[in-house]
Amino acid sequence: xxxxxxxxxxxxxxxxxxxxxxxxxxxxxxxxxxxxxxxxxxxxxxxxxxxxxxxxxxxxxxxxxxxxxxxxxxxxxxxxxxxxxxxxxxxxxxxxxxxxxxxxxxxxxxxxxxxxxxxxxxxxxxxxxxxxxxxxxxxxxxxxxxxxxxxxxxxxxxxxxxxxxxxxxxxxxxxxxxxxxxxxxxxxxxxxxxxxxxxxxxxxxxxxxxxxxxxxxxxxxx
Amino acid sequence: xxxxxxxxxxxxxxxxxxxxxxxxxxxxxxxxxxxxxxxxxxxxxxxxxxxxxxxxxxxxxxxxxxxxxxxxxxxxxxxxxxxxxxxxxxxxxxxxxxxxxxxxxxxxxxxxxxxxxxxxxxxxxxxxxxxxxxxxxxxxxxxxxxxxxxxxxxxxxxxxxxxxxxxxxxxxxxxxxxxxxxxxxxxxxxxxxxxxxxxxxxxxxxxxxxxxxxxxxxxxxx
Numbered sequence: 375x376x377x378x379x380x381x382x383x384x385x386x387x388x389x390x391x392x393x394x395x396x397x398x399x400x401x402x403x404x405x406x407x408x409x410x411x412x413x414x415x416x417x418x419x420x421x422x423x424x425x426x427x428x429x430x431x432x433x434x435x436x437x438x439x440x441x442x443x444x445x446x447x448x449x450x451x452x453x454x455x456x457x458x459x460x461x462x463x464x465x466x467x468x469x470x471x472x473x474x475x476x477x478x479x480x481x482x483x484x485x486x487x488x489x490x491x492x493x494x495x496x497x498x499x500x501x502x503x504x505x506x507x508x509x510x511x512x513x514x515x516x517x518x519x520x521x522x523x524x525x526x527x528x529x530x531x532x533x534x535x536x537x538x539x540x541x542x543x544x545x546x547x548x549x550x551x552x553x554x555x556x557x558x559x560x561x562x563x564x565x566x567x568x569x570x571x572x573x574x575x576x577x578x579x580x581x582x583x584x585x586x587x588x589x590x591x592x593x594x595x596x
Numbered sequence: 597x598x599x600x601x602x603x604x605x606x607x608x609x610x611x612x613x614x615x616x617x618x619x620x621x622x623x624x625x626x627x628x629x630x631x632x633x634x635x636x637x638x639x640x641x642x643x644x645x646x647x648x649x650x651x652x653x654x655x656x657x658x659x660x661x662x663x664x665x666x667x668x669x670x671x672x673x674x675x676x677x678x679x680x681x682x683x684x685x686x687x688x689x690x691x692x693x694x695x696x697x698x699x700x701x702x703x704x705x706x707x708x709x710x711x712x713x714x715x716x717x718x719x720x721x722x723x724x725x726x727x728x729x730x731x732x733x734x735x736x737x738x739x740x741x742x743x744x745x746x747x748x749x750x751x752x753x754x755x756x757x758x759x760x761x762x763x764x765x766x767x768x769x770x771x772x773x774x775x776x777x778x779x780x781x782x783x784x785x786x787x788x789x790x791x792x793x794x795x796x797x798x799x800x801x802x803x804x805x806x807x808x809x810x811x812x813x814x815x816x817x818x
Contacts, residue, residue, distance in 0.1 A: 382604060414636045415720050415749055416741025443721065445747050466751070468690065468721035496749065497721050498637050499665065499690035518740040518763060519638025525667050527637055527718070529688070541740060547769055 390504055393472035397479075397507025404484040407593040408492065409586070410506050412530060413514035415496030418540040420448045421573040422514060423491050427457060429583035434590055436489040439478050441470040443495060458487075469501040470494050476507075488590050498523070502530045510589055516541040517548055521555035524562055531562045536569060538582060543572040612726055615694035619701075619729025626706040629815040630714065631808070632728050634752060635736035637718030640762040642670045643795040644736060645713050649679060651805035656812055658711040661700050663692040665717060680709075691723040692716050698729075710812050720745070724752040732811055738763040739770055743777035746784055753784045758791060760804060765794040 401408050413419050427436050437458040440449040444463055452459040460478045462470060475492060484490065492508065494501040513534040515523055518541060524531045531537060537559055545552075552570075559568060567585060571578035623630050635641050649658050659680040662671040666685055674681035682700045684692060697714060706712065714730065716723045735756040737745055740763060746753045753759060759781055767774075774792075781790060789807060793800035 414638065414718070414741075415745055416636065416738075442748060444750060447744055447747055468719070495721065496636070497690070497719060499717065499719055500722070516638075516740060518738060518766065519636075522669055523637055525669055526664060528666060544740065544766065544769060547766060 387503065390472050393476060394505035394507045397472055397476055398509075400479075401484060401490070401507060401509075404487065405594050406484045406487050406490055407510065407590045408490045408506075408508045410492050410494060410501075410508035410511045411514070412494045412498075412501045412511070412534070413496065413516075414498045414519060417496070417514040417516040417519065418538075418573050419493050419496070419514060420451055422538060422540065422571075423493060424451065424455060424457075425573050425576070425579055426491075426583055426586065427455075429579050430489070430587060430590075434488045434587065435486060436491065437482070437484070437487050439470075439475060439490060439492045441474070441493055441495050443467070448493060458482075464495060468495055468497050468499075469504050470506050471504045472506050474506075488594060489586075498527045498530050502533045509593065510535050510586075512536045512538065514538040514540050517544045517550045520548075521551045521558070524555065524558040528562050531559055531566070534563070534566060536567045536582075536585065539568055539570045540573055542570045542577060543575050609725065612694050615698055616727035616729045619694055619698055620731075622701075623706060623712070623729060623731070626709065627816050628706045628709050628712055629732065629812045630712045630728075630730045632714050632716060632723075632730035632733045633736070634716045634720075634723045634733070634756070635718065635738070636720045636741060639718070639736040639738040639741065640760075640795050641715050641718070641736060642673055644760060644762065644793075645715060646673065646677060646679075647795050647798070647801055648713075648805055648808065649677075651801050652711070652809060652812075656710045656809065657708060658713065659704070659706070659709050661692075661697060661712060661714045663696070663715055663717050665689070670715060680704075686717060690717055690719050690721075691726050692728050693726045694728050696728075710816060711808075720749045720752050724755045731815065732757050732808075734758045734760065736760040736762050739766045739772045742770075743773045743780075746777065746780040750784050753781055753788070756785070756788060758789045758804075758807065761790055761792045762795055764792045764799060765797050 441462045449459045449461040511534045569582040663684045671681045671683040733756040791804040
């Protein structure tokens, strides 16, 4: 049973990688930067997307793909702001895969869209294994989750190019150890960039938005 | 591919249920109450276990099974307090299953143990589908995760008998809507009990510990 399962998982990941490559080719054609945004439930993916779009301004044309097990709570928030949004309901699945994104964008013209943010299902484990046609993988950890999380869920920290540390406004009310956090993250992934932010107060938002804007520009002009 | 996958998943869940039944029989023999404790990463499973054991006092003999993808961070915390603990490292898997627990307790005599708490992998999605030989399923949501989580991750709220709402000390610093939260949880699962607690200040701990103590006593004497 164990061997059979491992083989099936390898097949799934291989199929997913192939579909992801097709998606990448499609997004490359329209010079659209695709970000796969991952975190635990409630770390602040939706508010990060809303604030980032505002910080980038109207010059960066952005669309959002919302991945949820069920419900359209987050997509409705995007829609209320006039942001183009496509909803994926995974029907129980704990992560988004390339096939779901391919289906989501089948009727969606990304010509003229500079940035697509894929908001993954809230899960610090499984999404790290599945590409979704992205250029950049970004994760969010929030301060109340604790500074020991990189040690306990290392793959997500290893497989991402940026780590947004959200809810720093709660630092005075928790025992989060910033130095220990930085040290563990950097030992796992020396190439990542950590962005301490508060999506509530806006602190740190500019540095993160500038990093992302640079990637958008490079994709557009590169 | 899709049908094949669905069939495999059904097989896995069926195998898991059978193994869970065997585990239950074993724990029934020693009259040990088994709790499957689930939550997102960082919601407070470990501190809940430590505080609960202290609140129950030495009259309730408790052991802990620690489920982690990697690392022994939490098991070390239990061990430091002299609590009998068995570590499961899932090696990447995002949830504990019955086979893992069976292996963990193979050499562990539960005779004289009143309570076993299984600390699941931090994940609000997948663990809800896998029994681990438990009598009681308990989940933790923490205030900073937000009151909309029951709507977005309903299965976990439906499949549990108690919902600990942790970190209520952070209520003044967040926009958590307690009434909306209660309403959604109760609409999903009218039979559950919500325990608002702060594992930092100890607020609400007694009510939760009393609920659990009652279940331990019933198992022991029933």
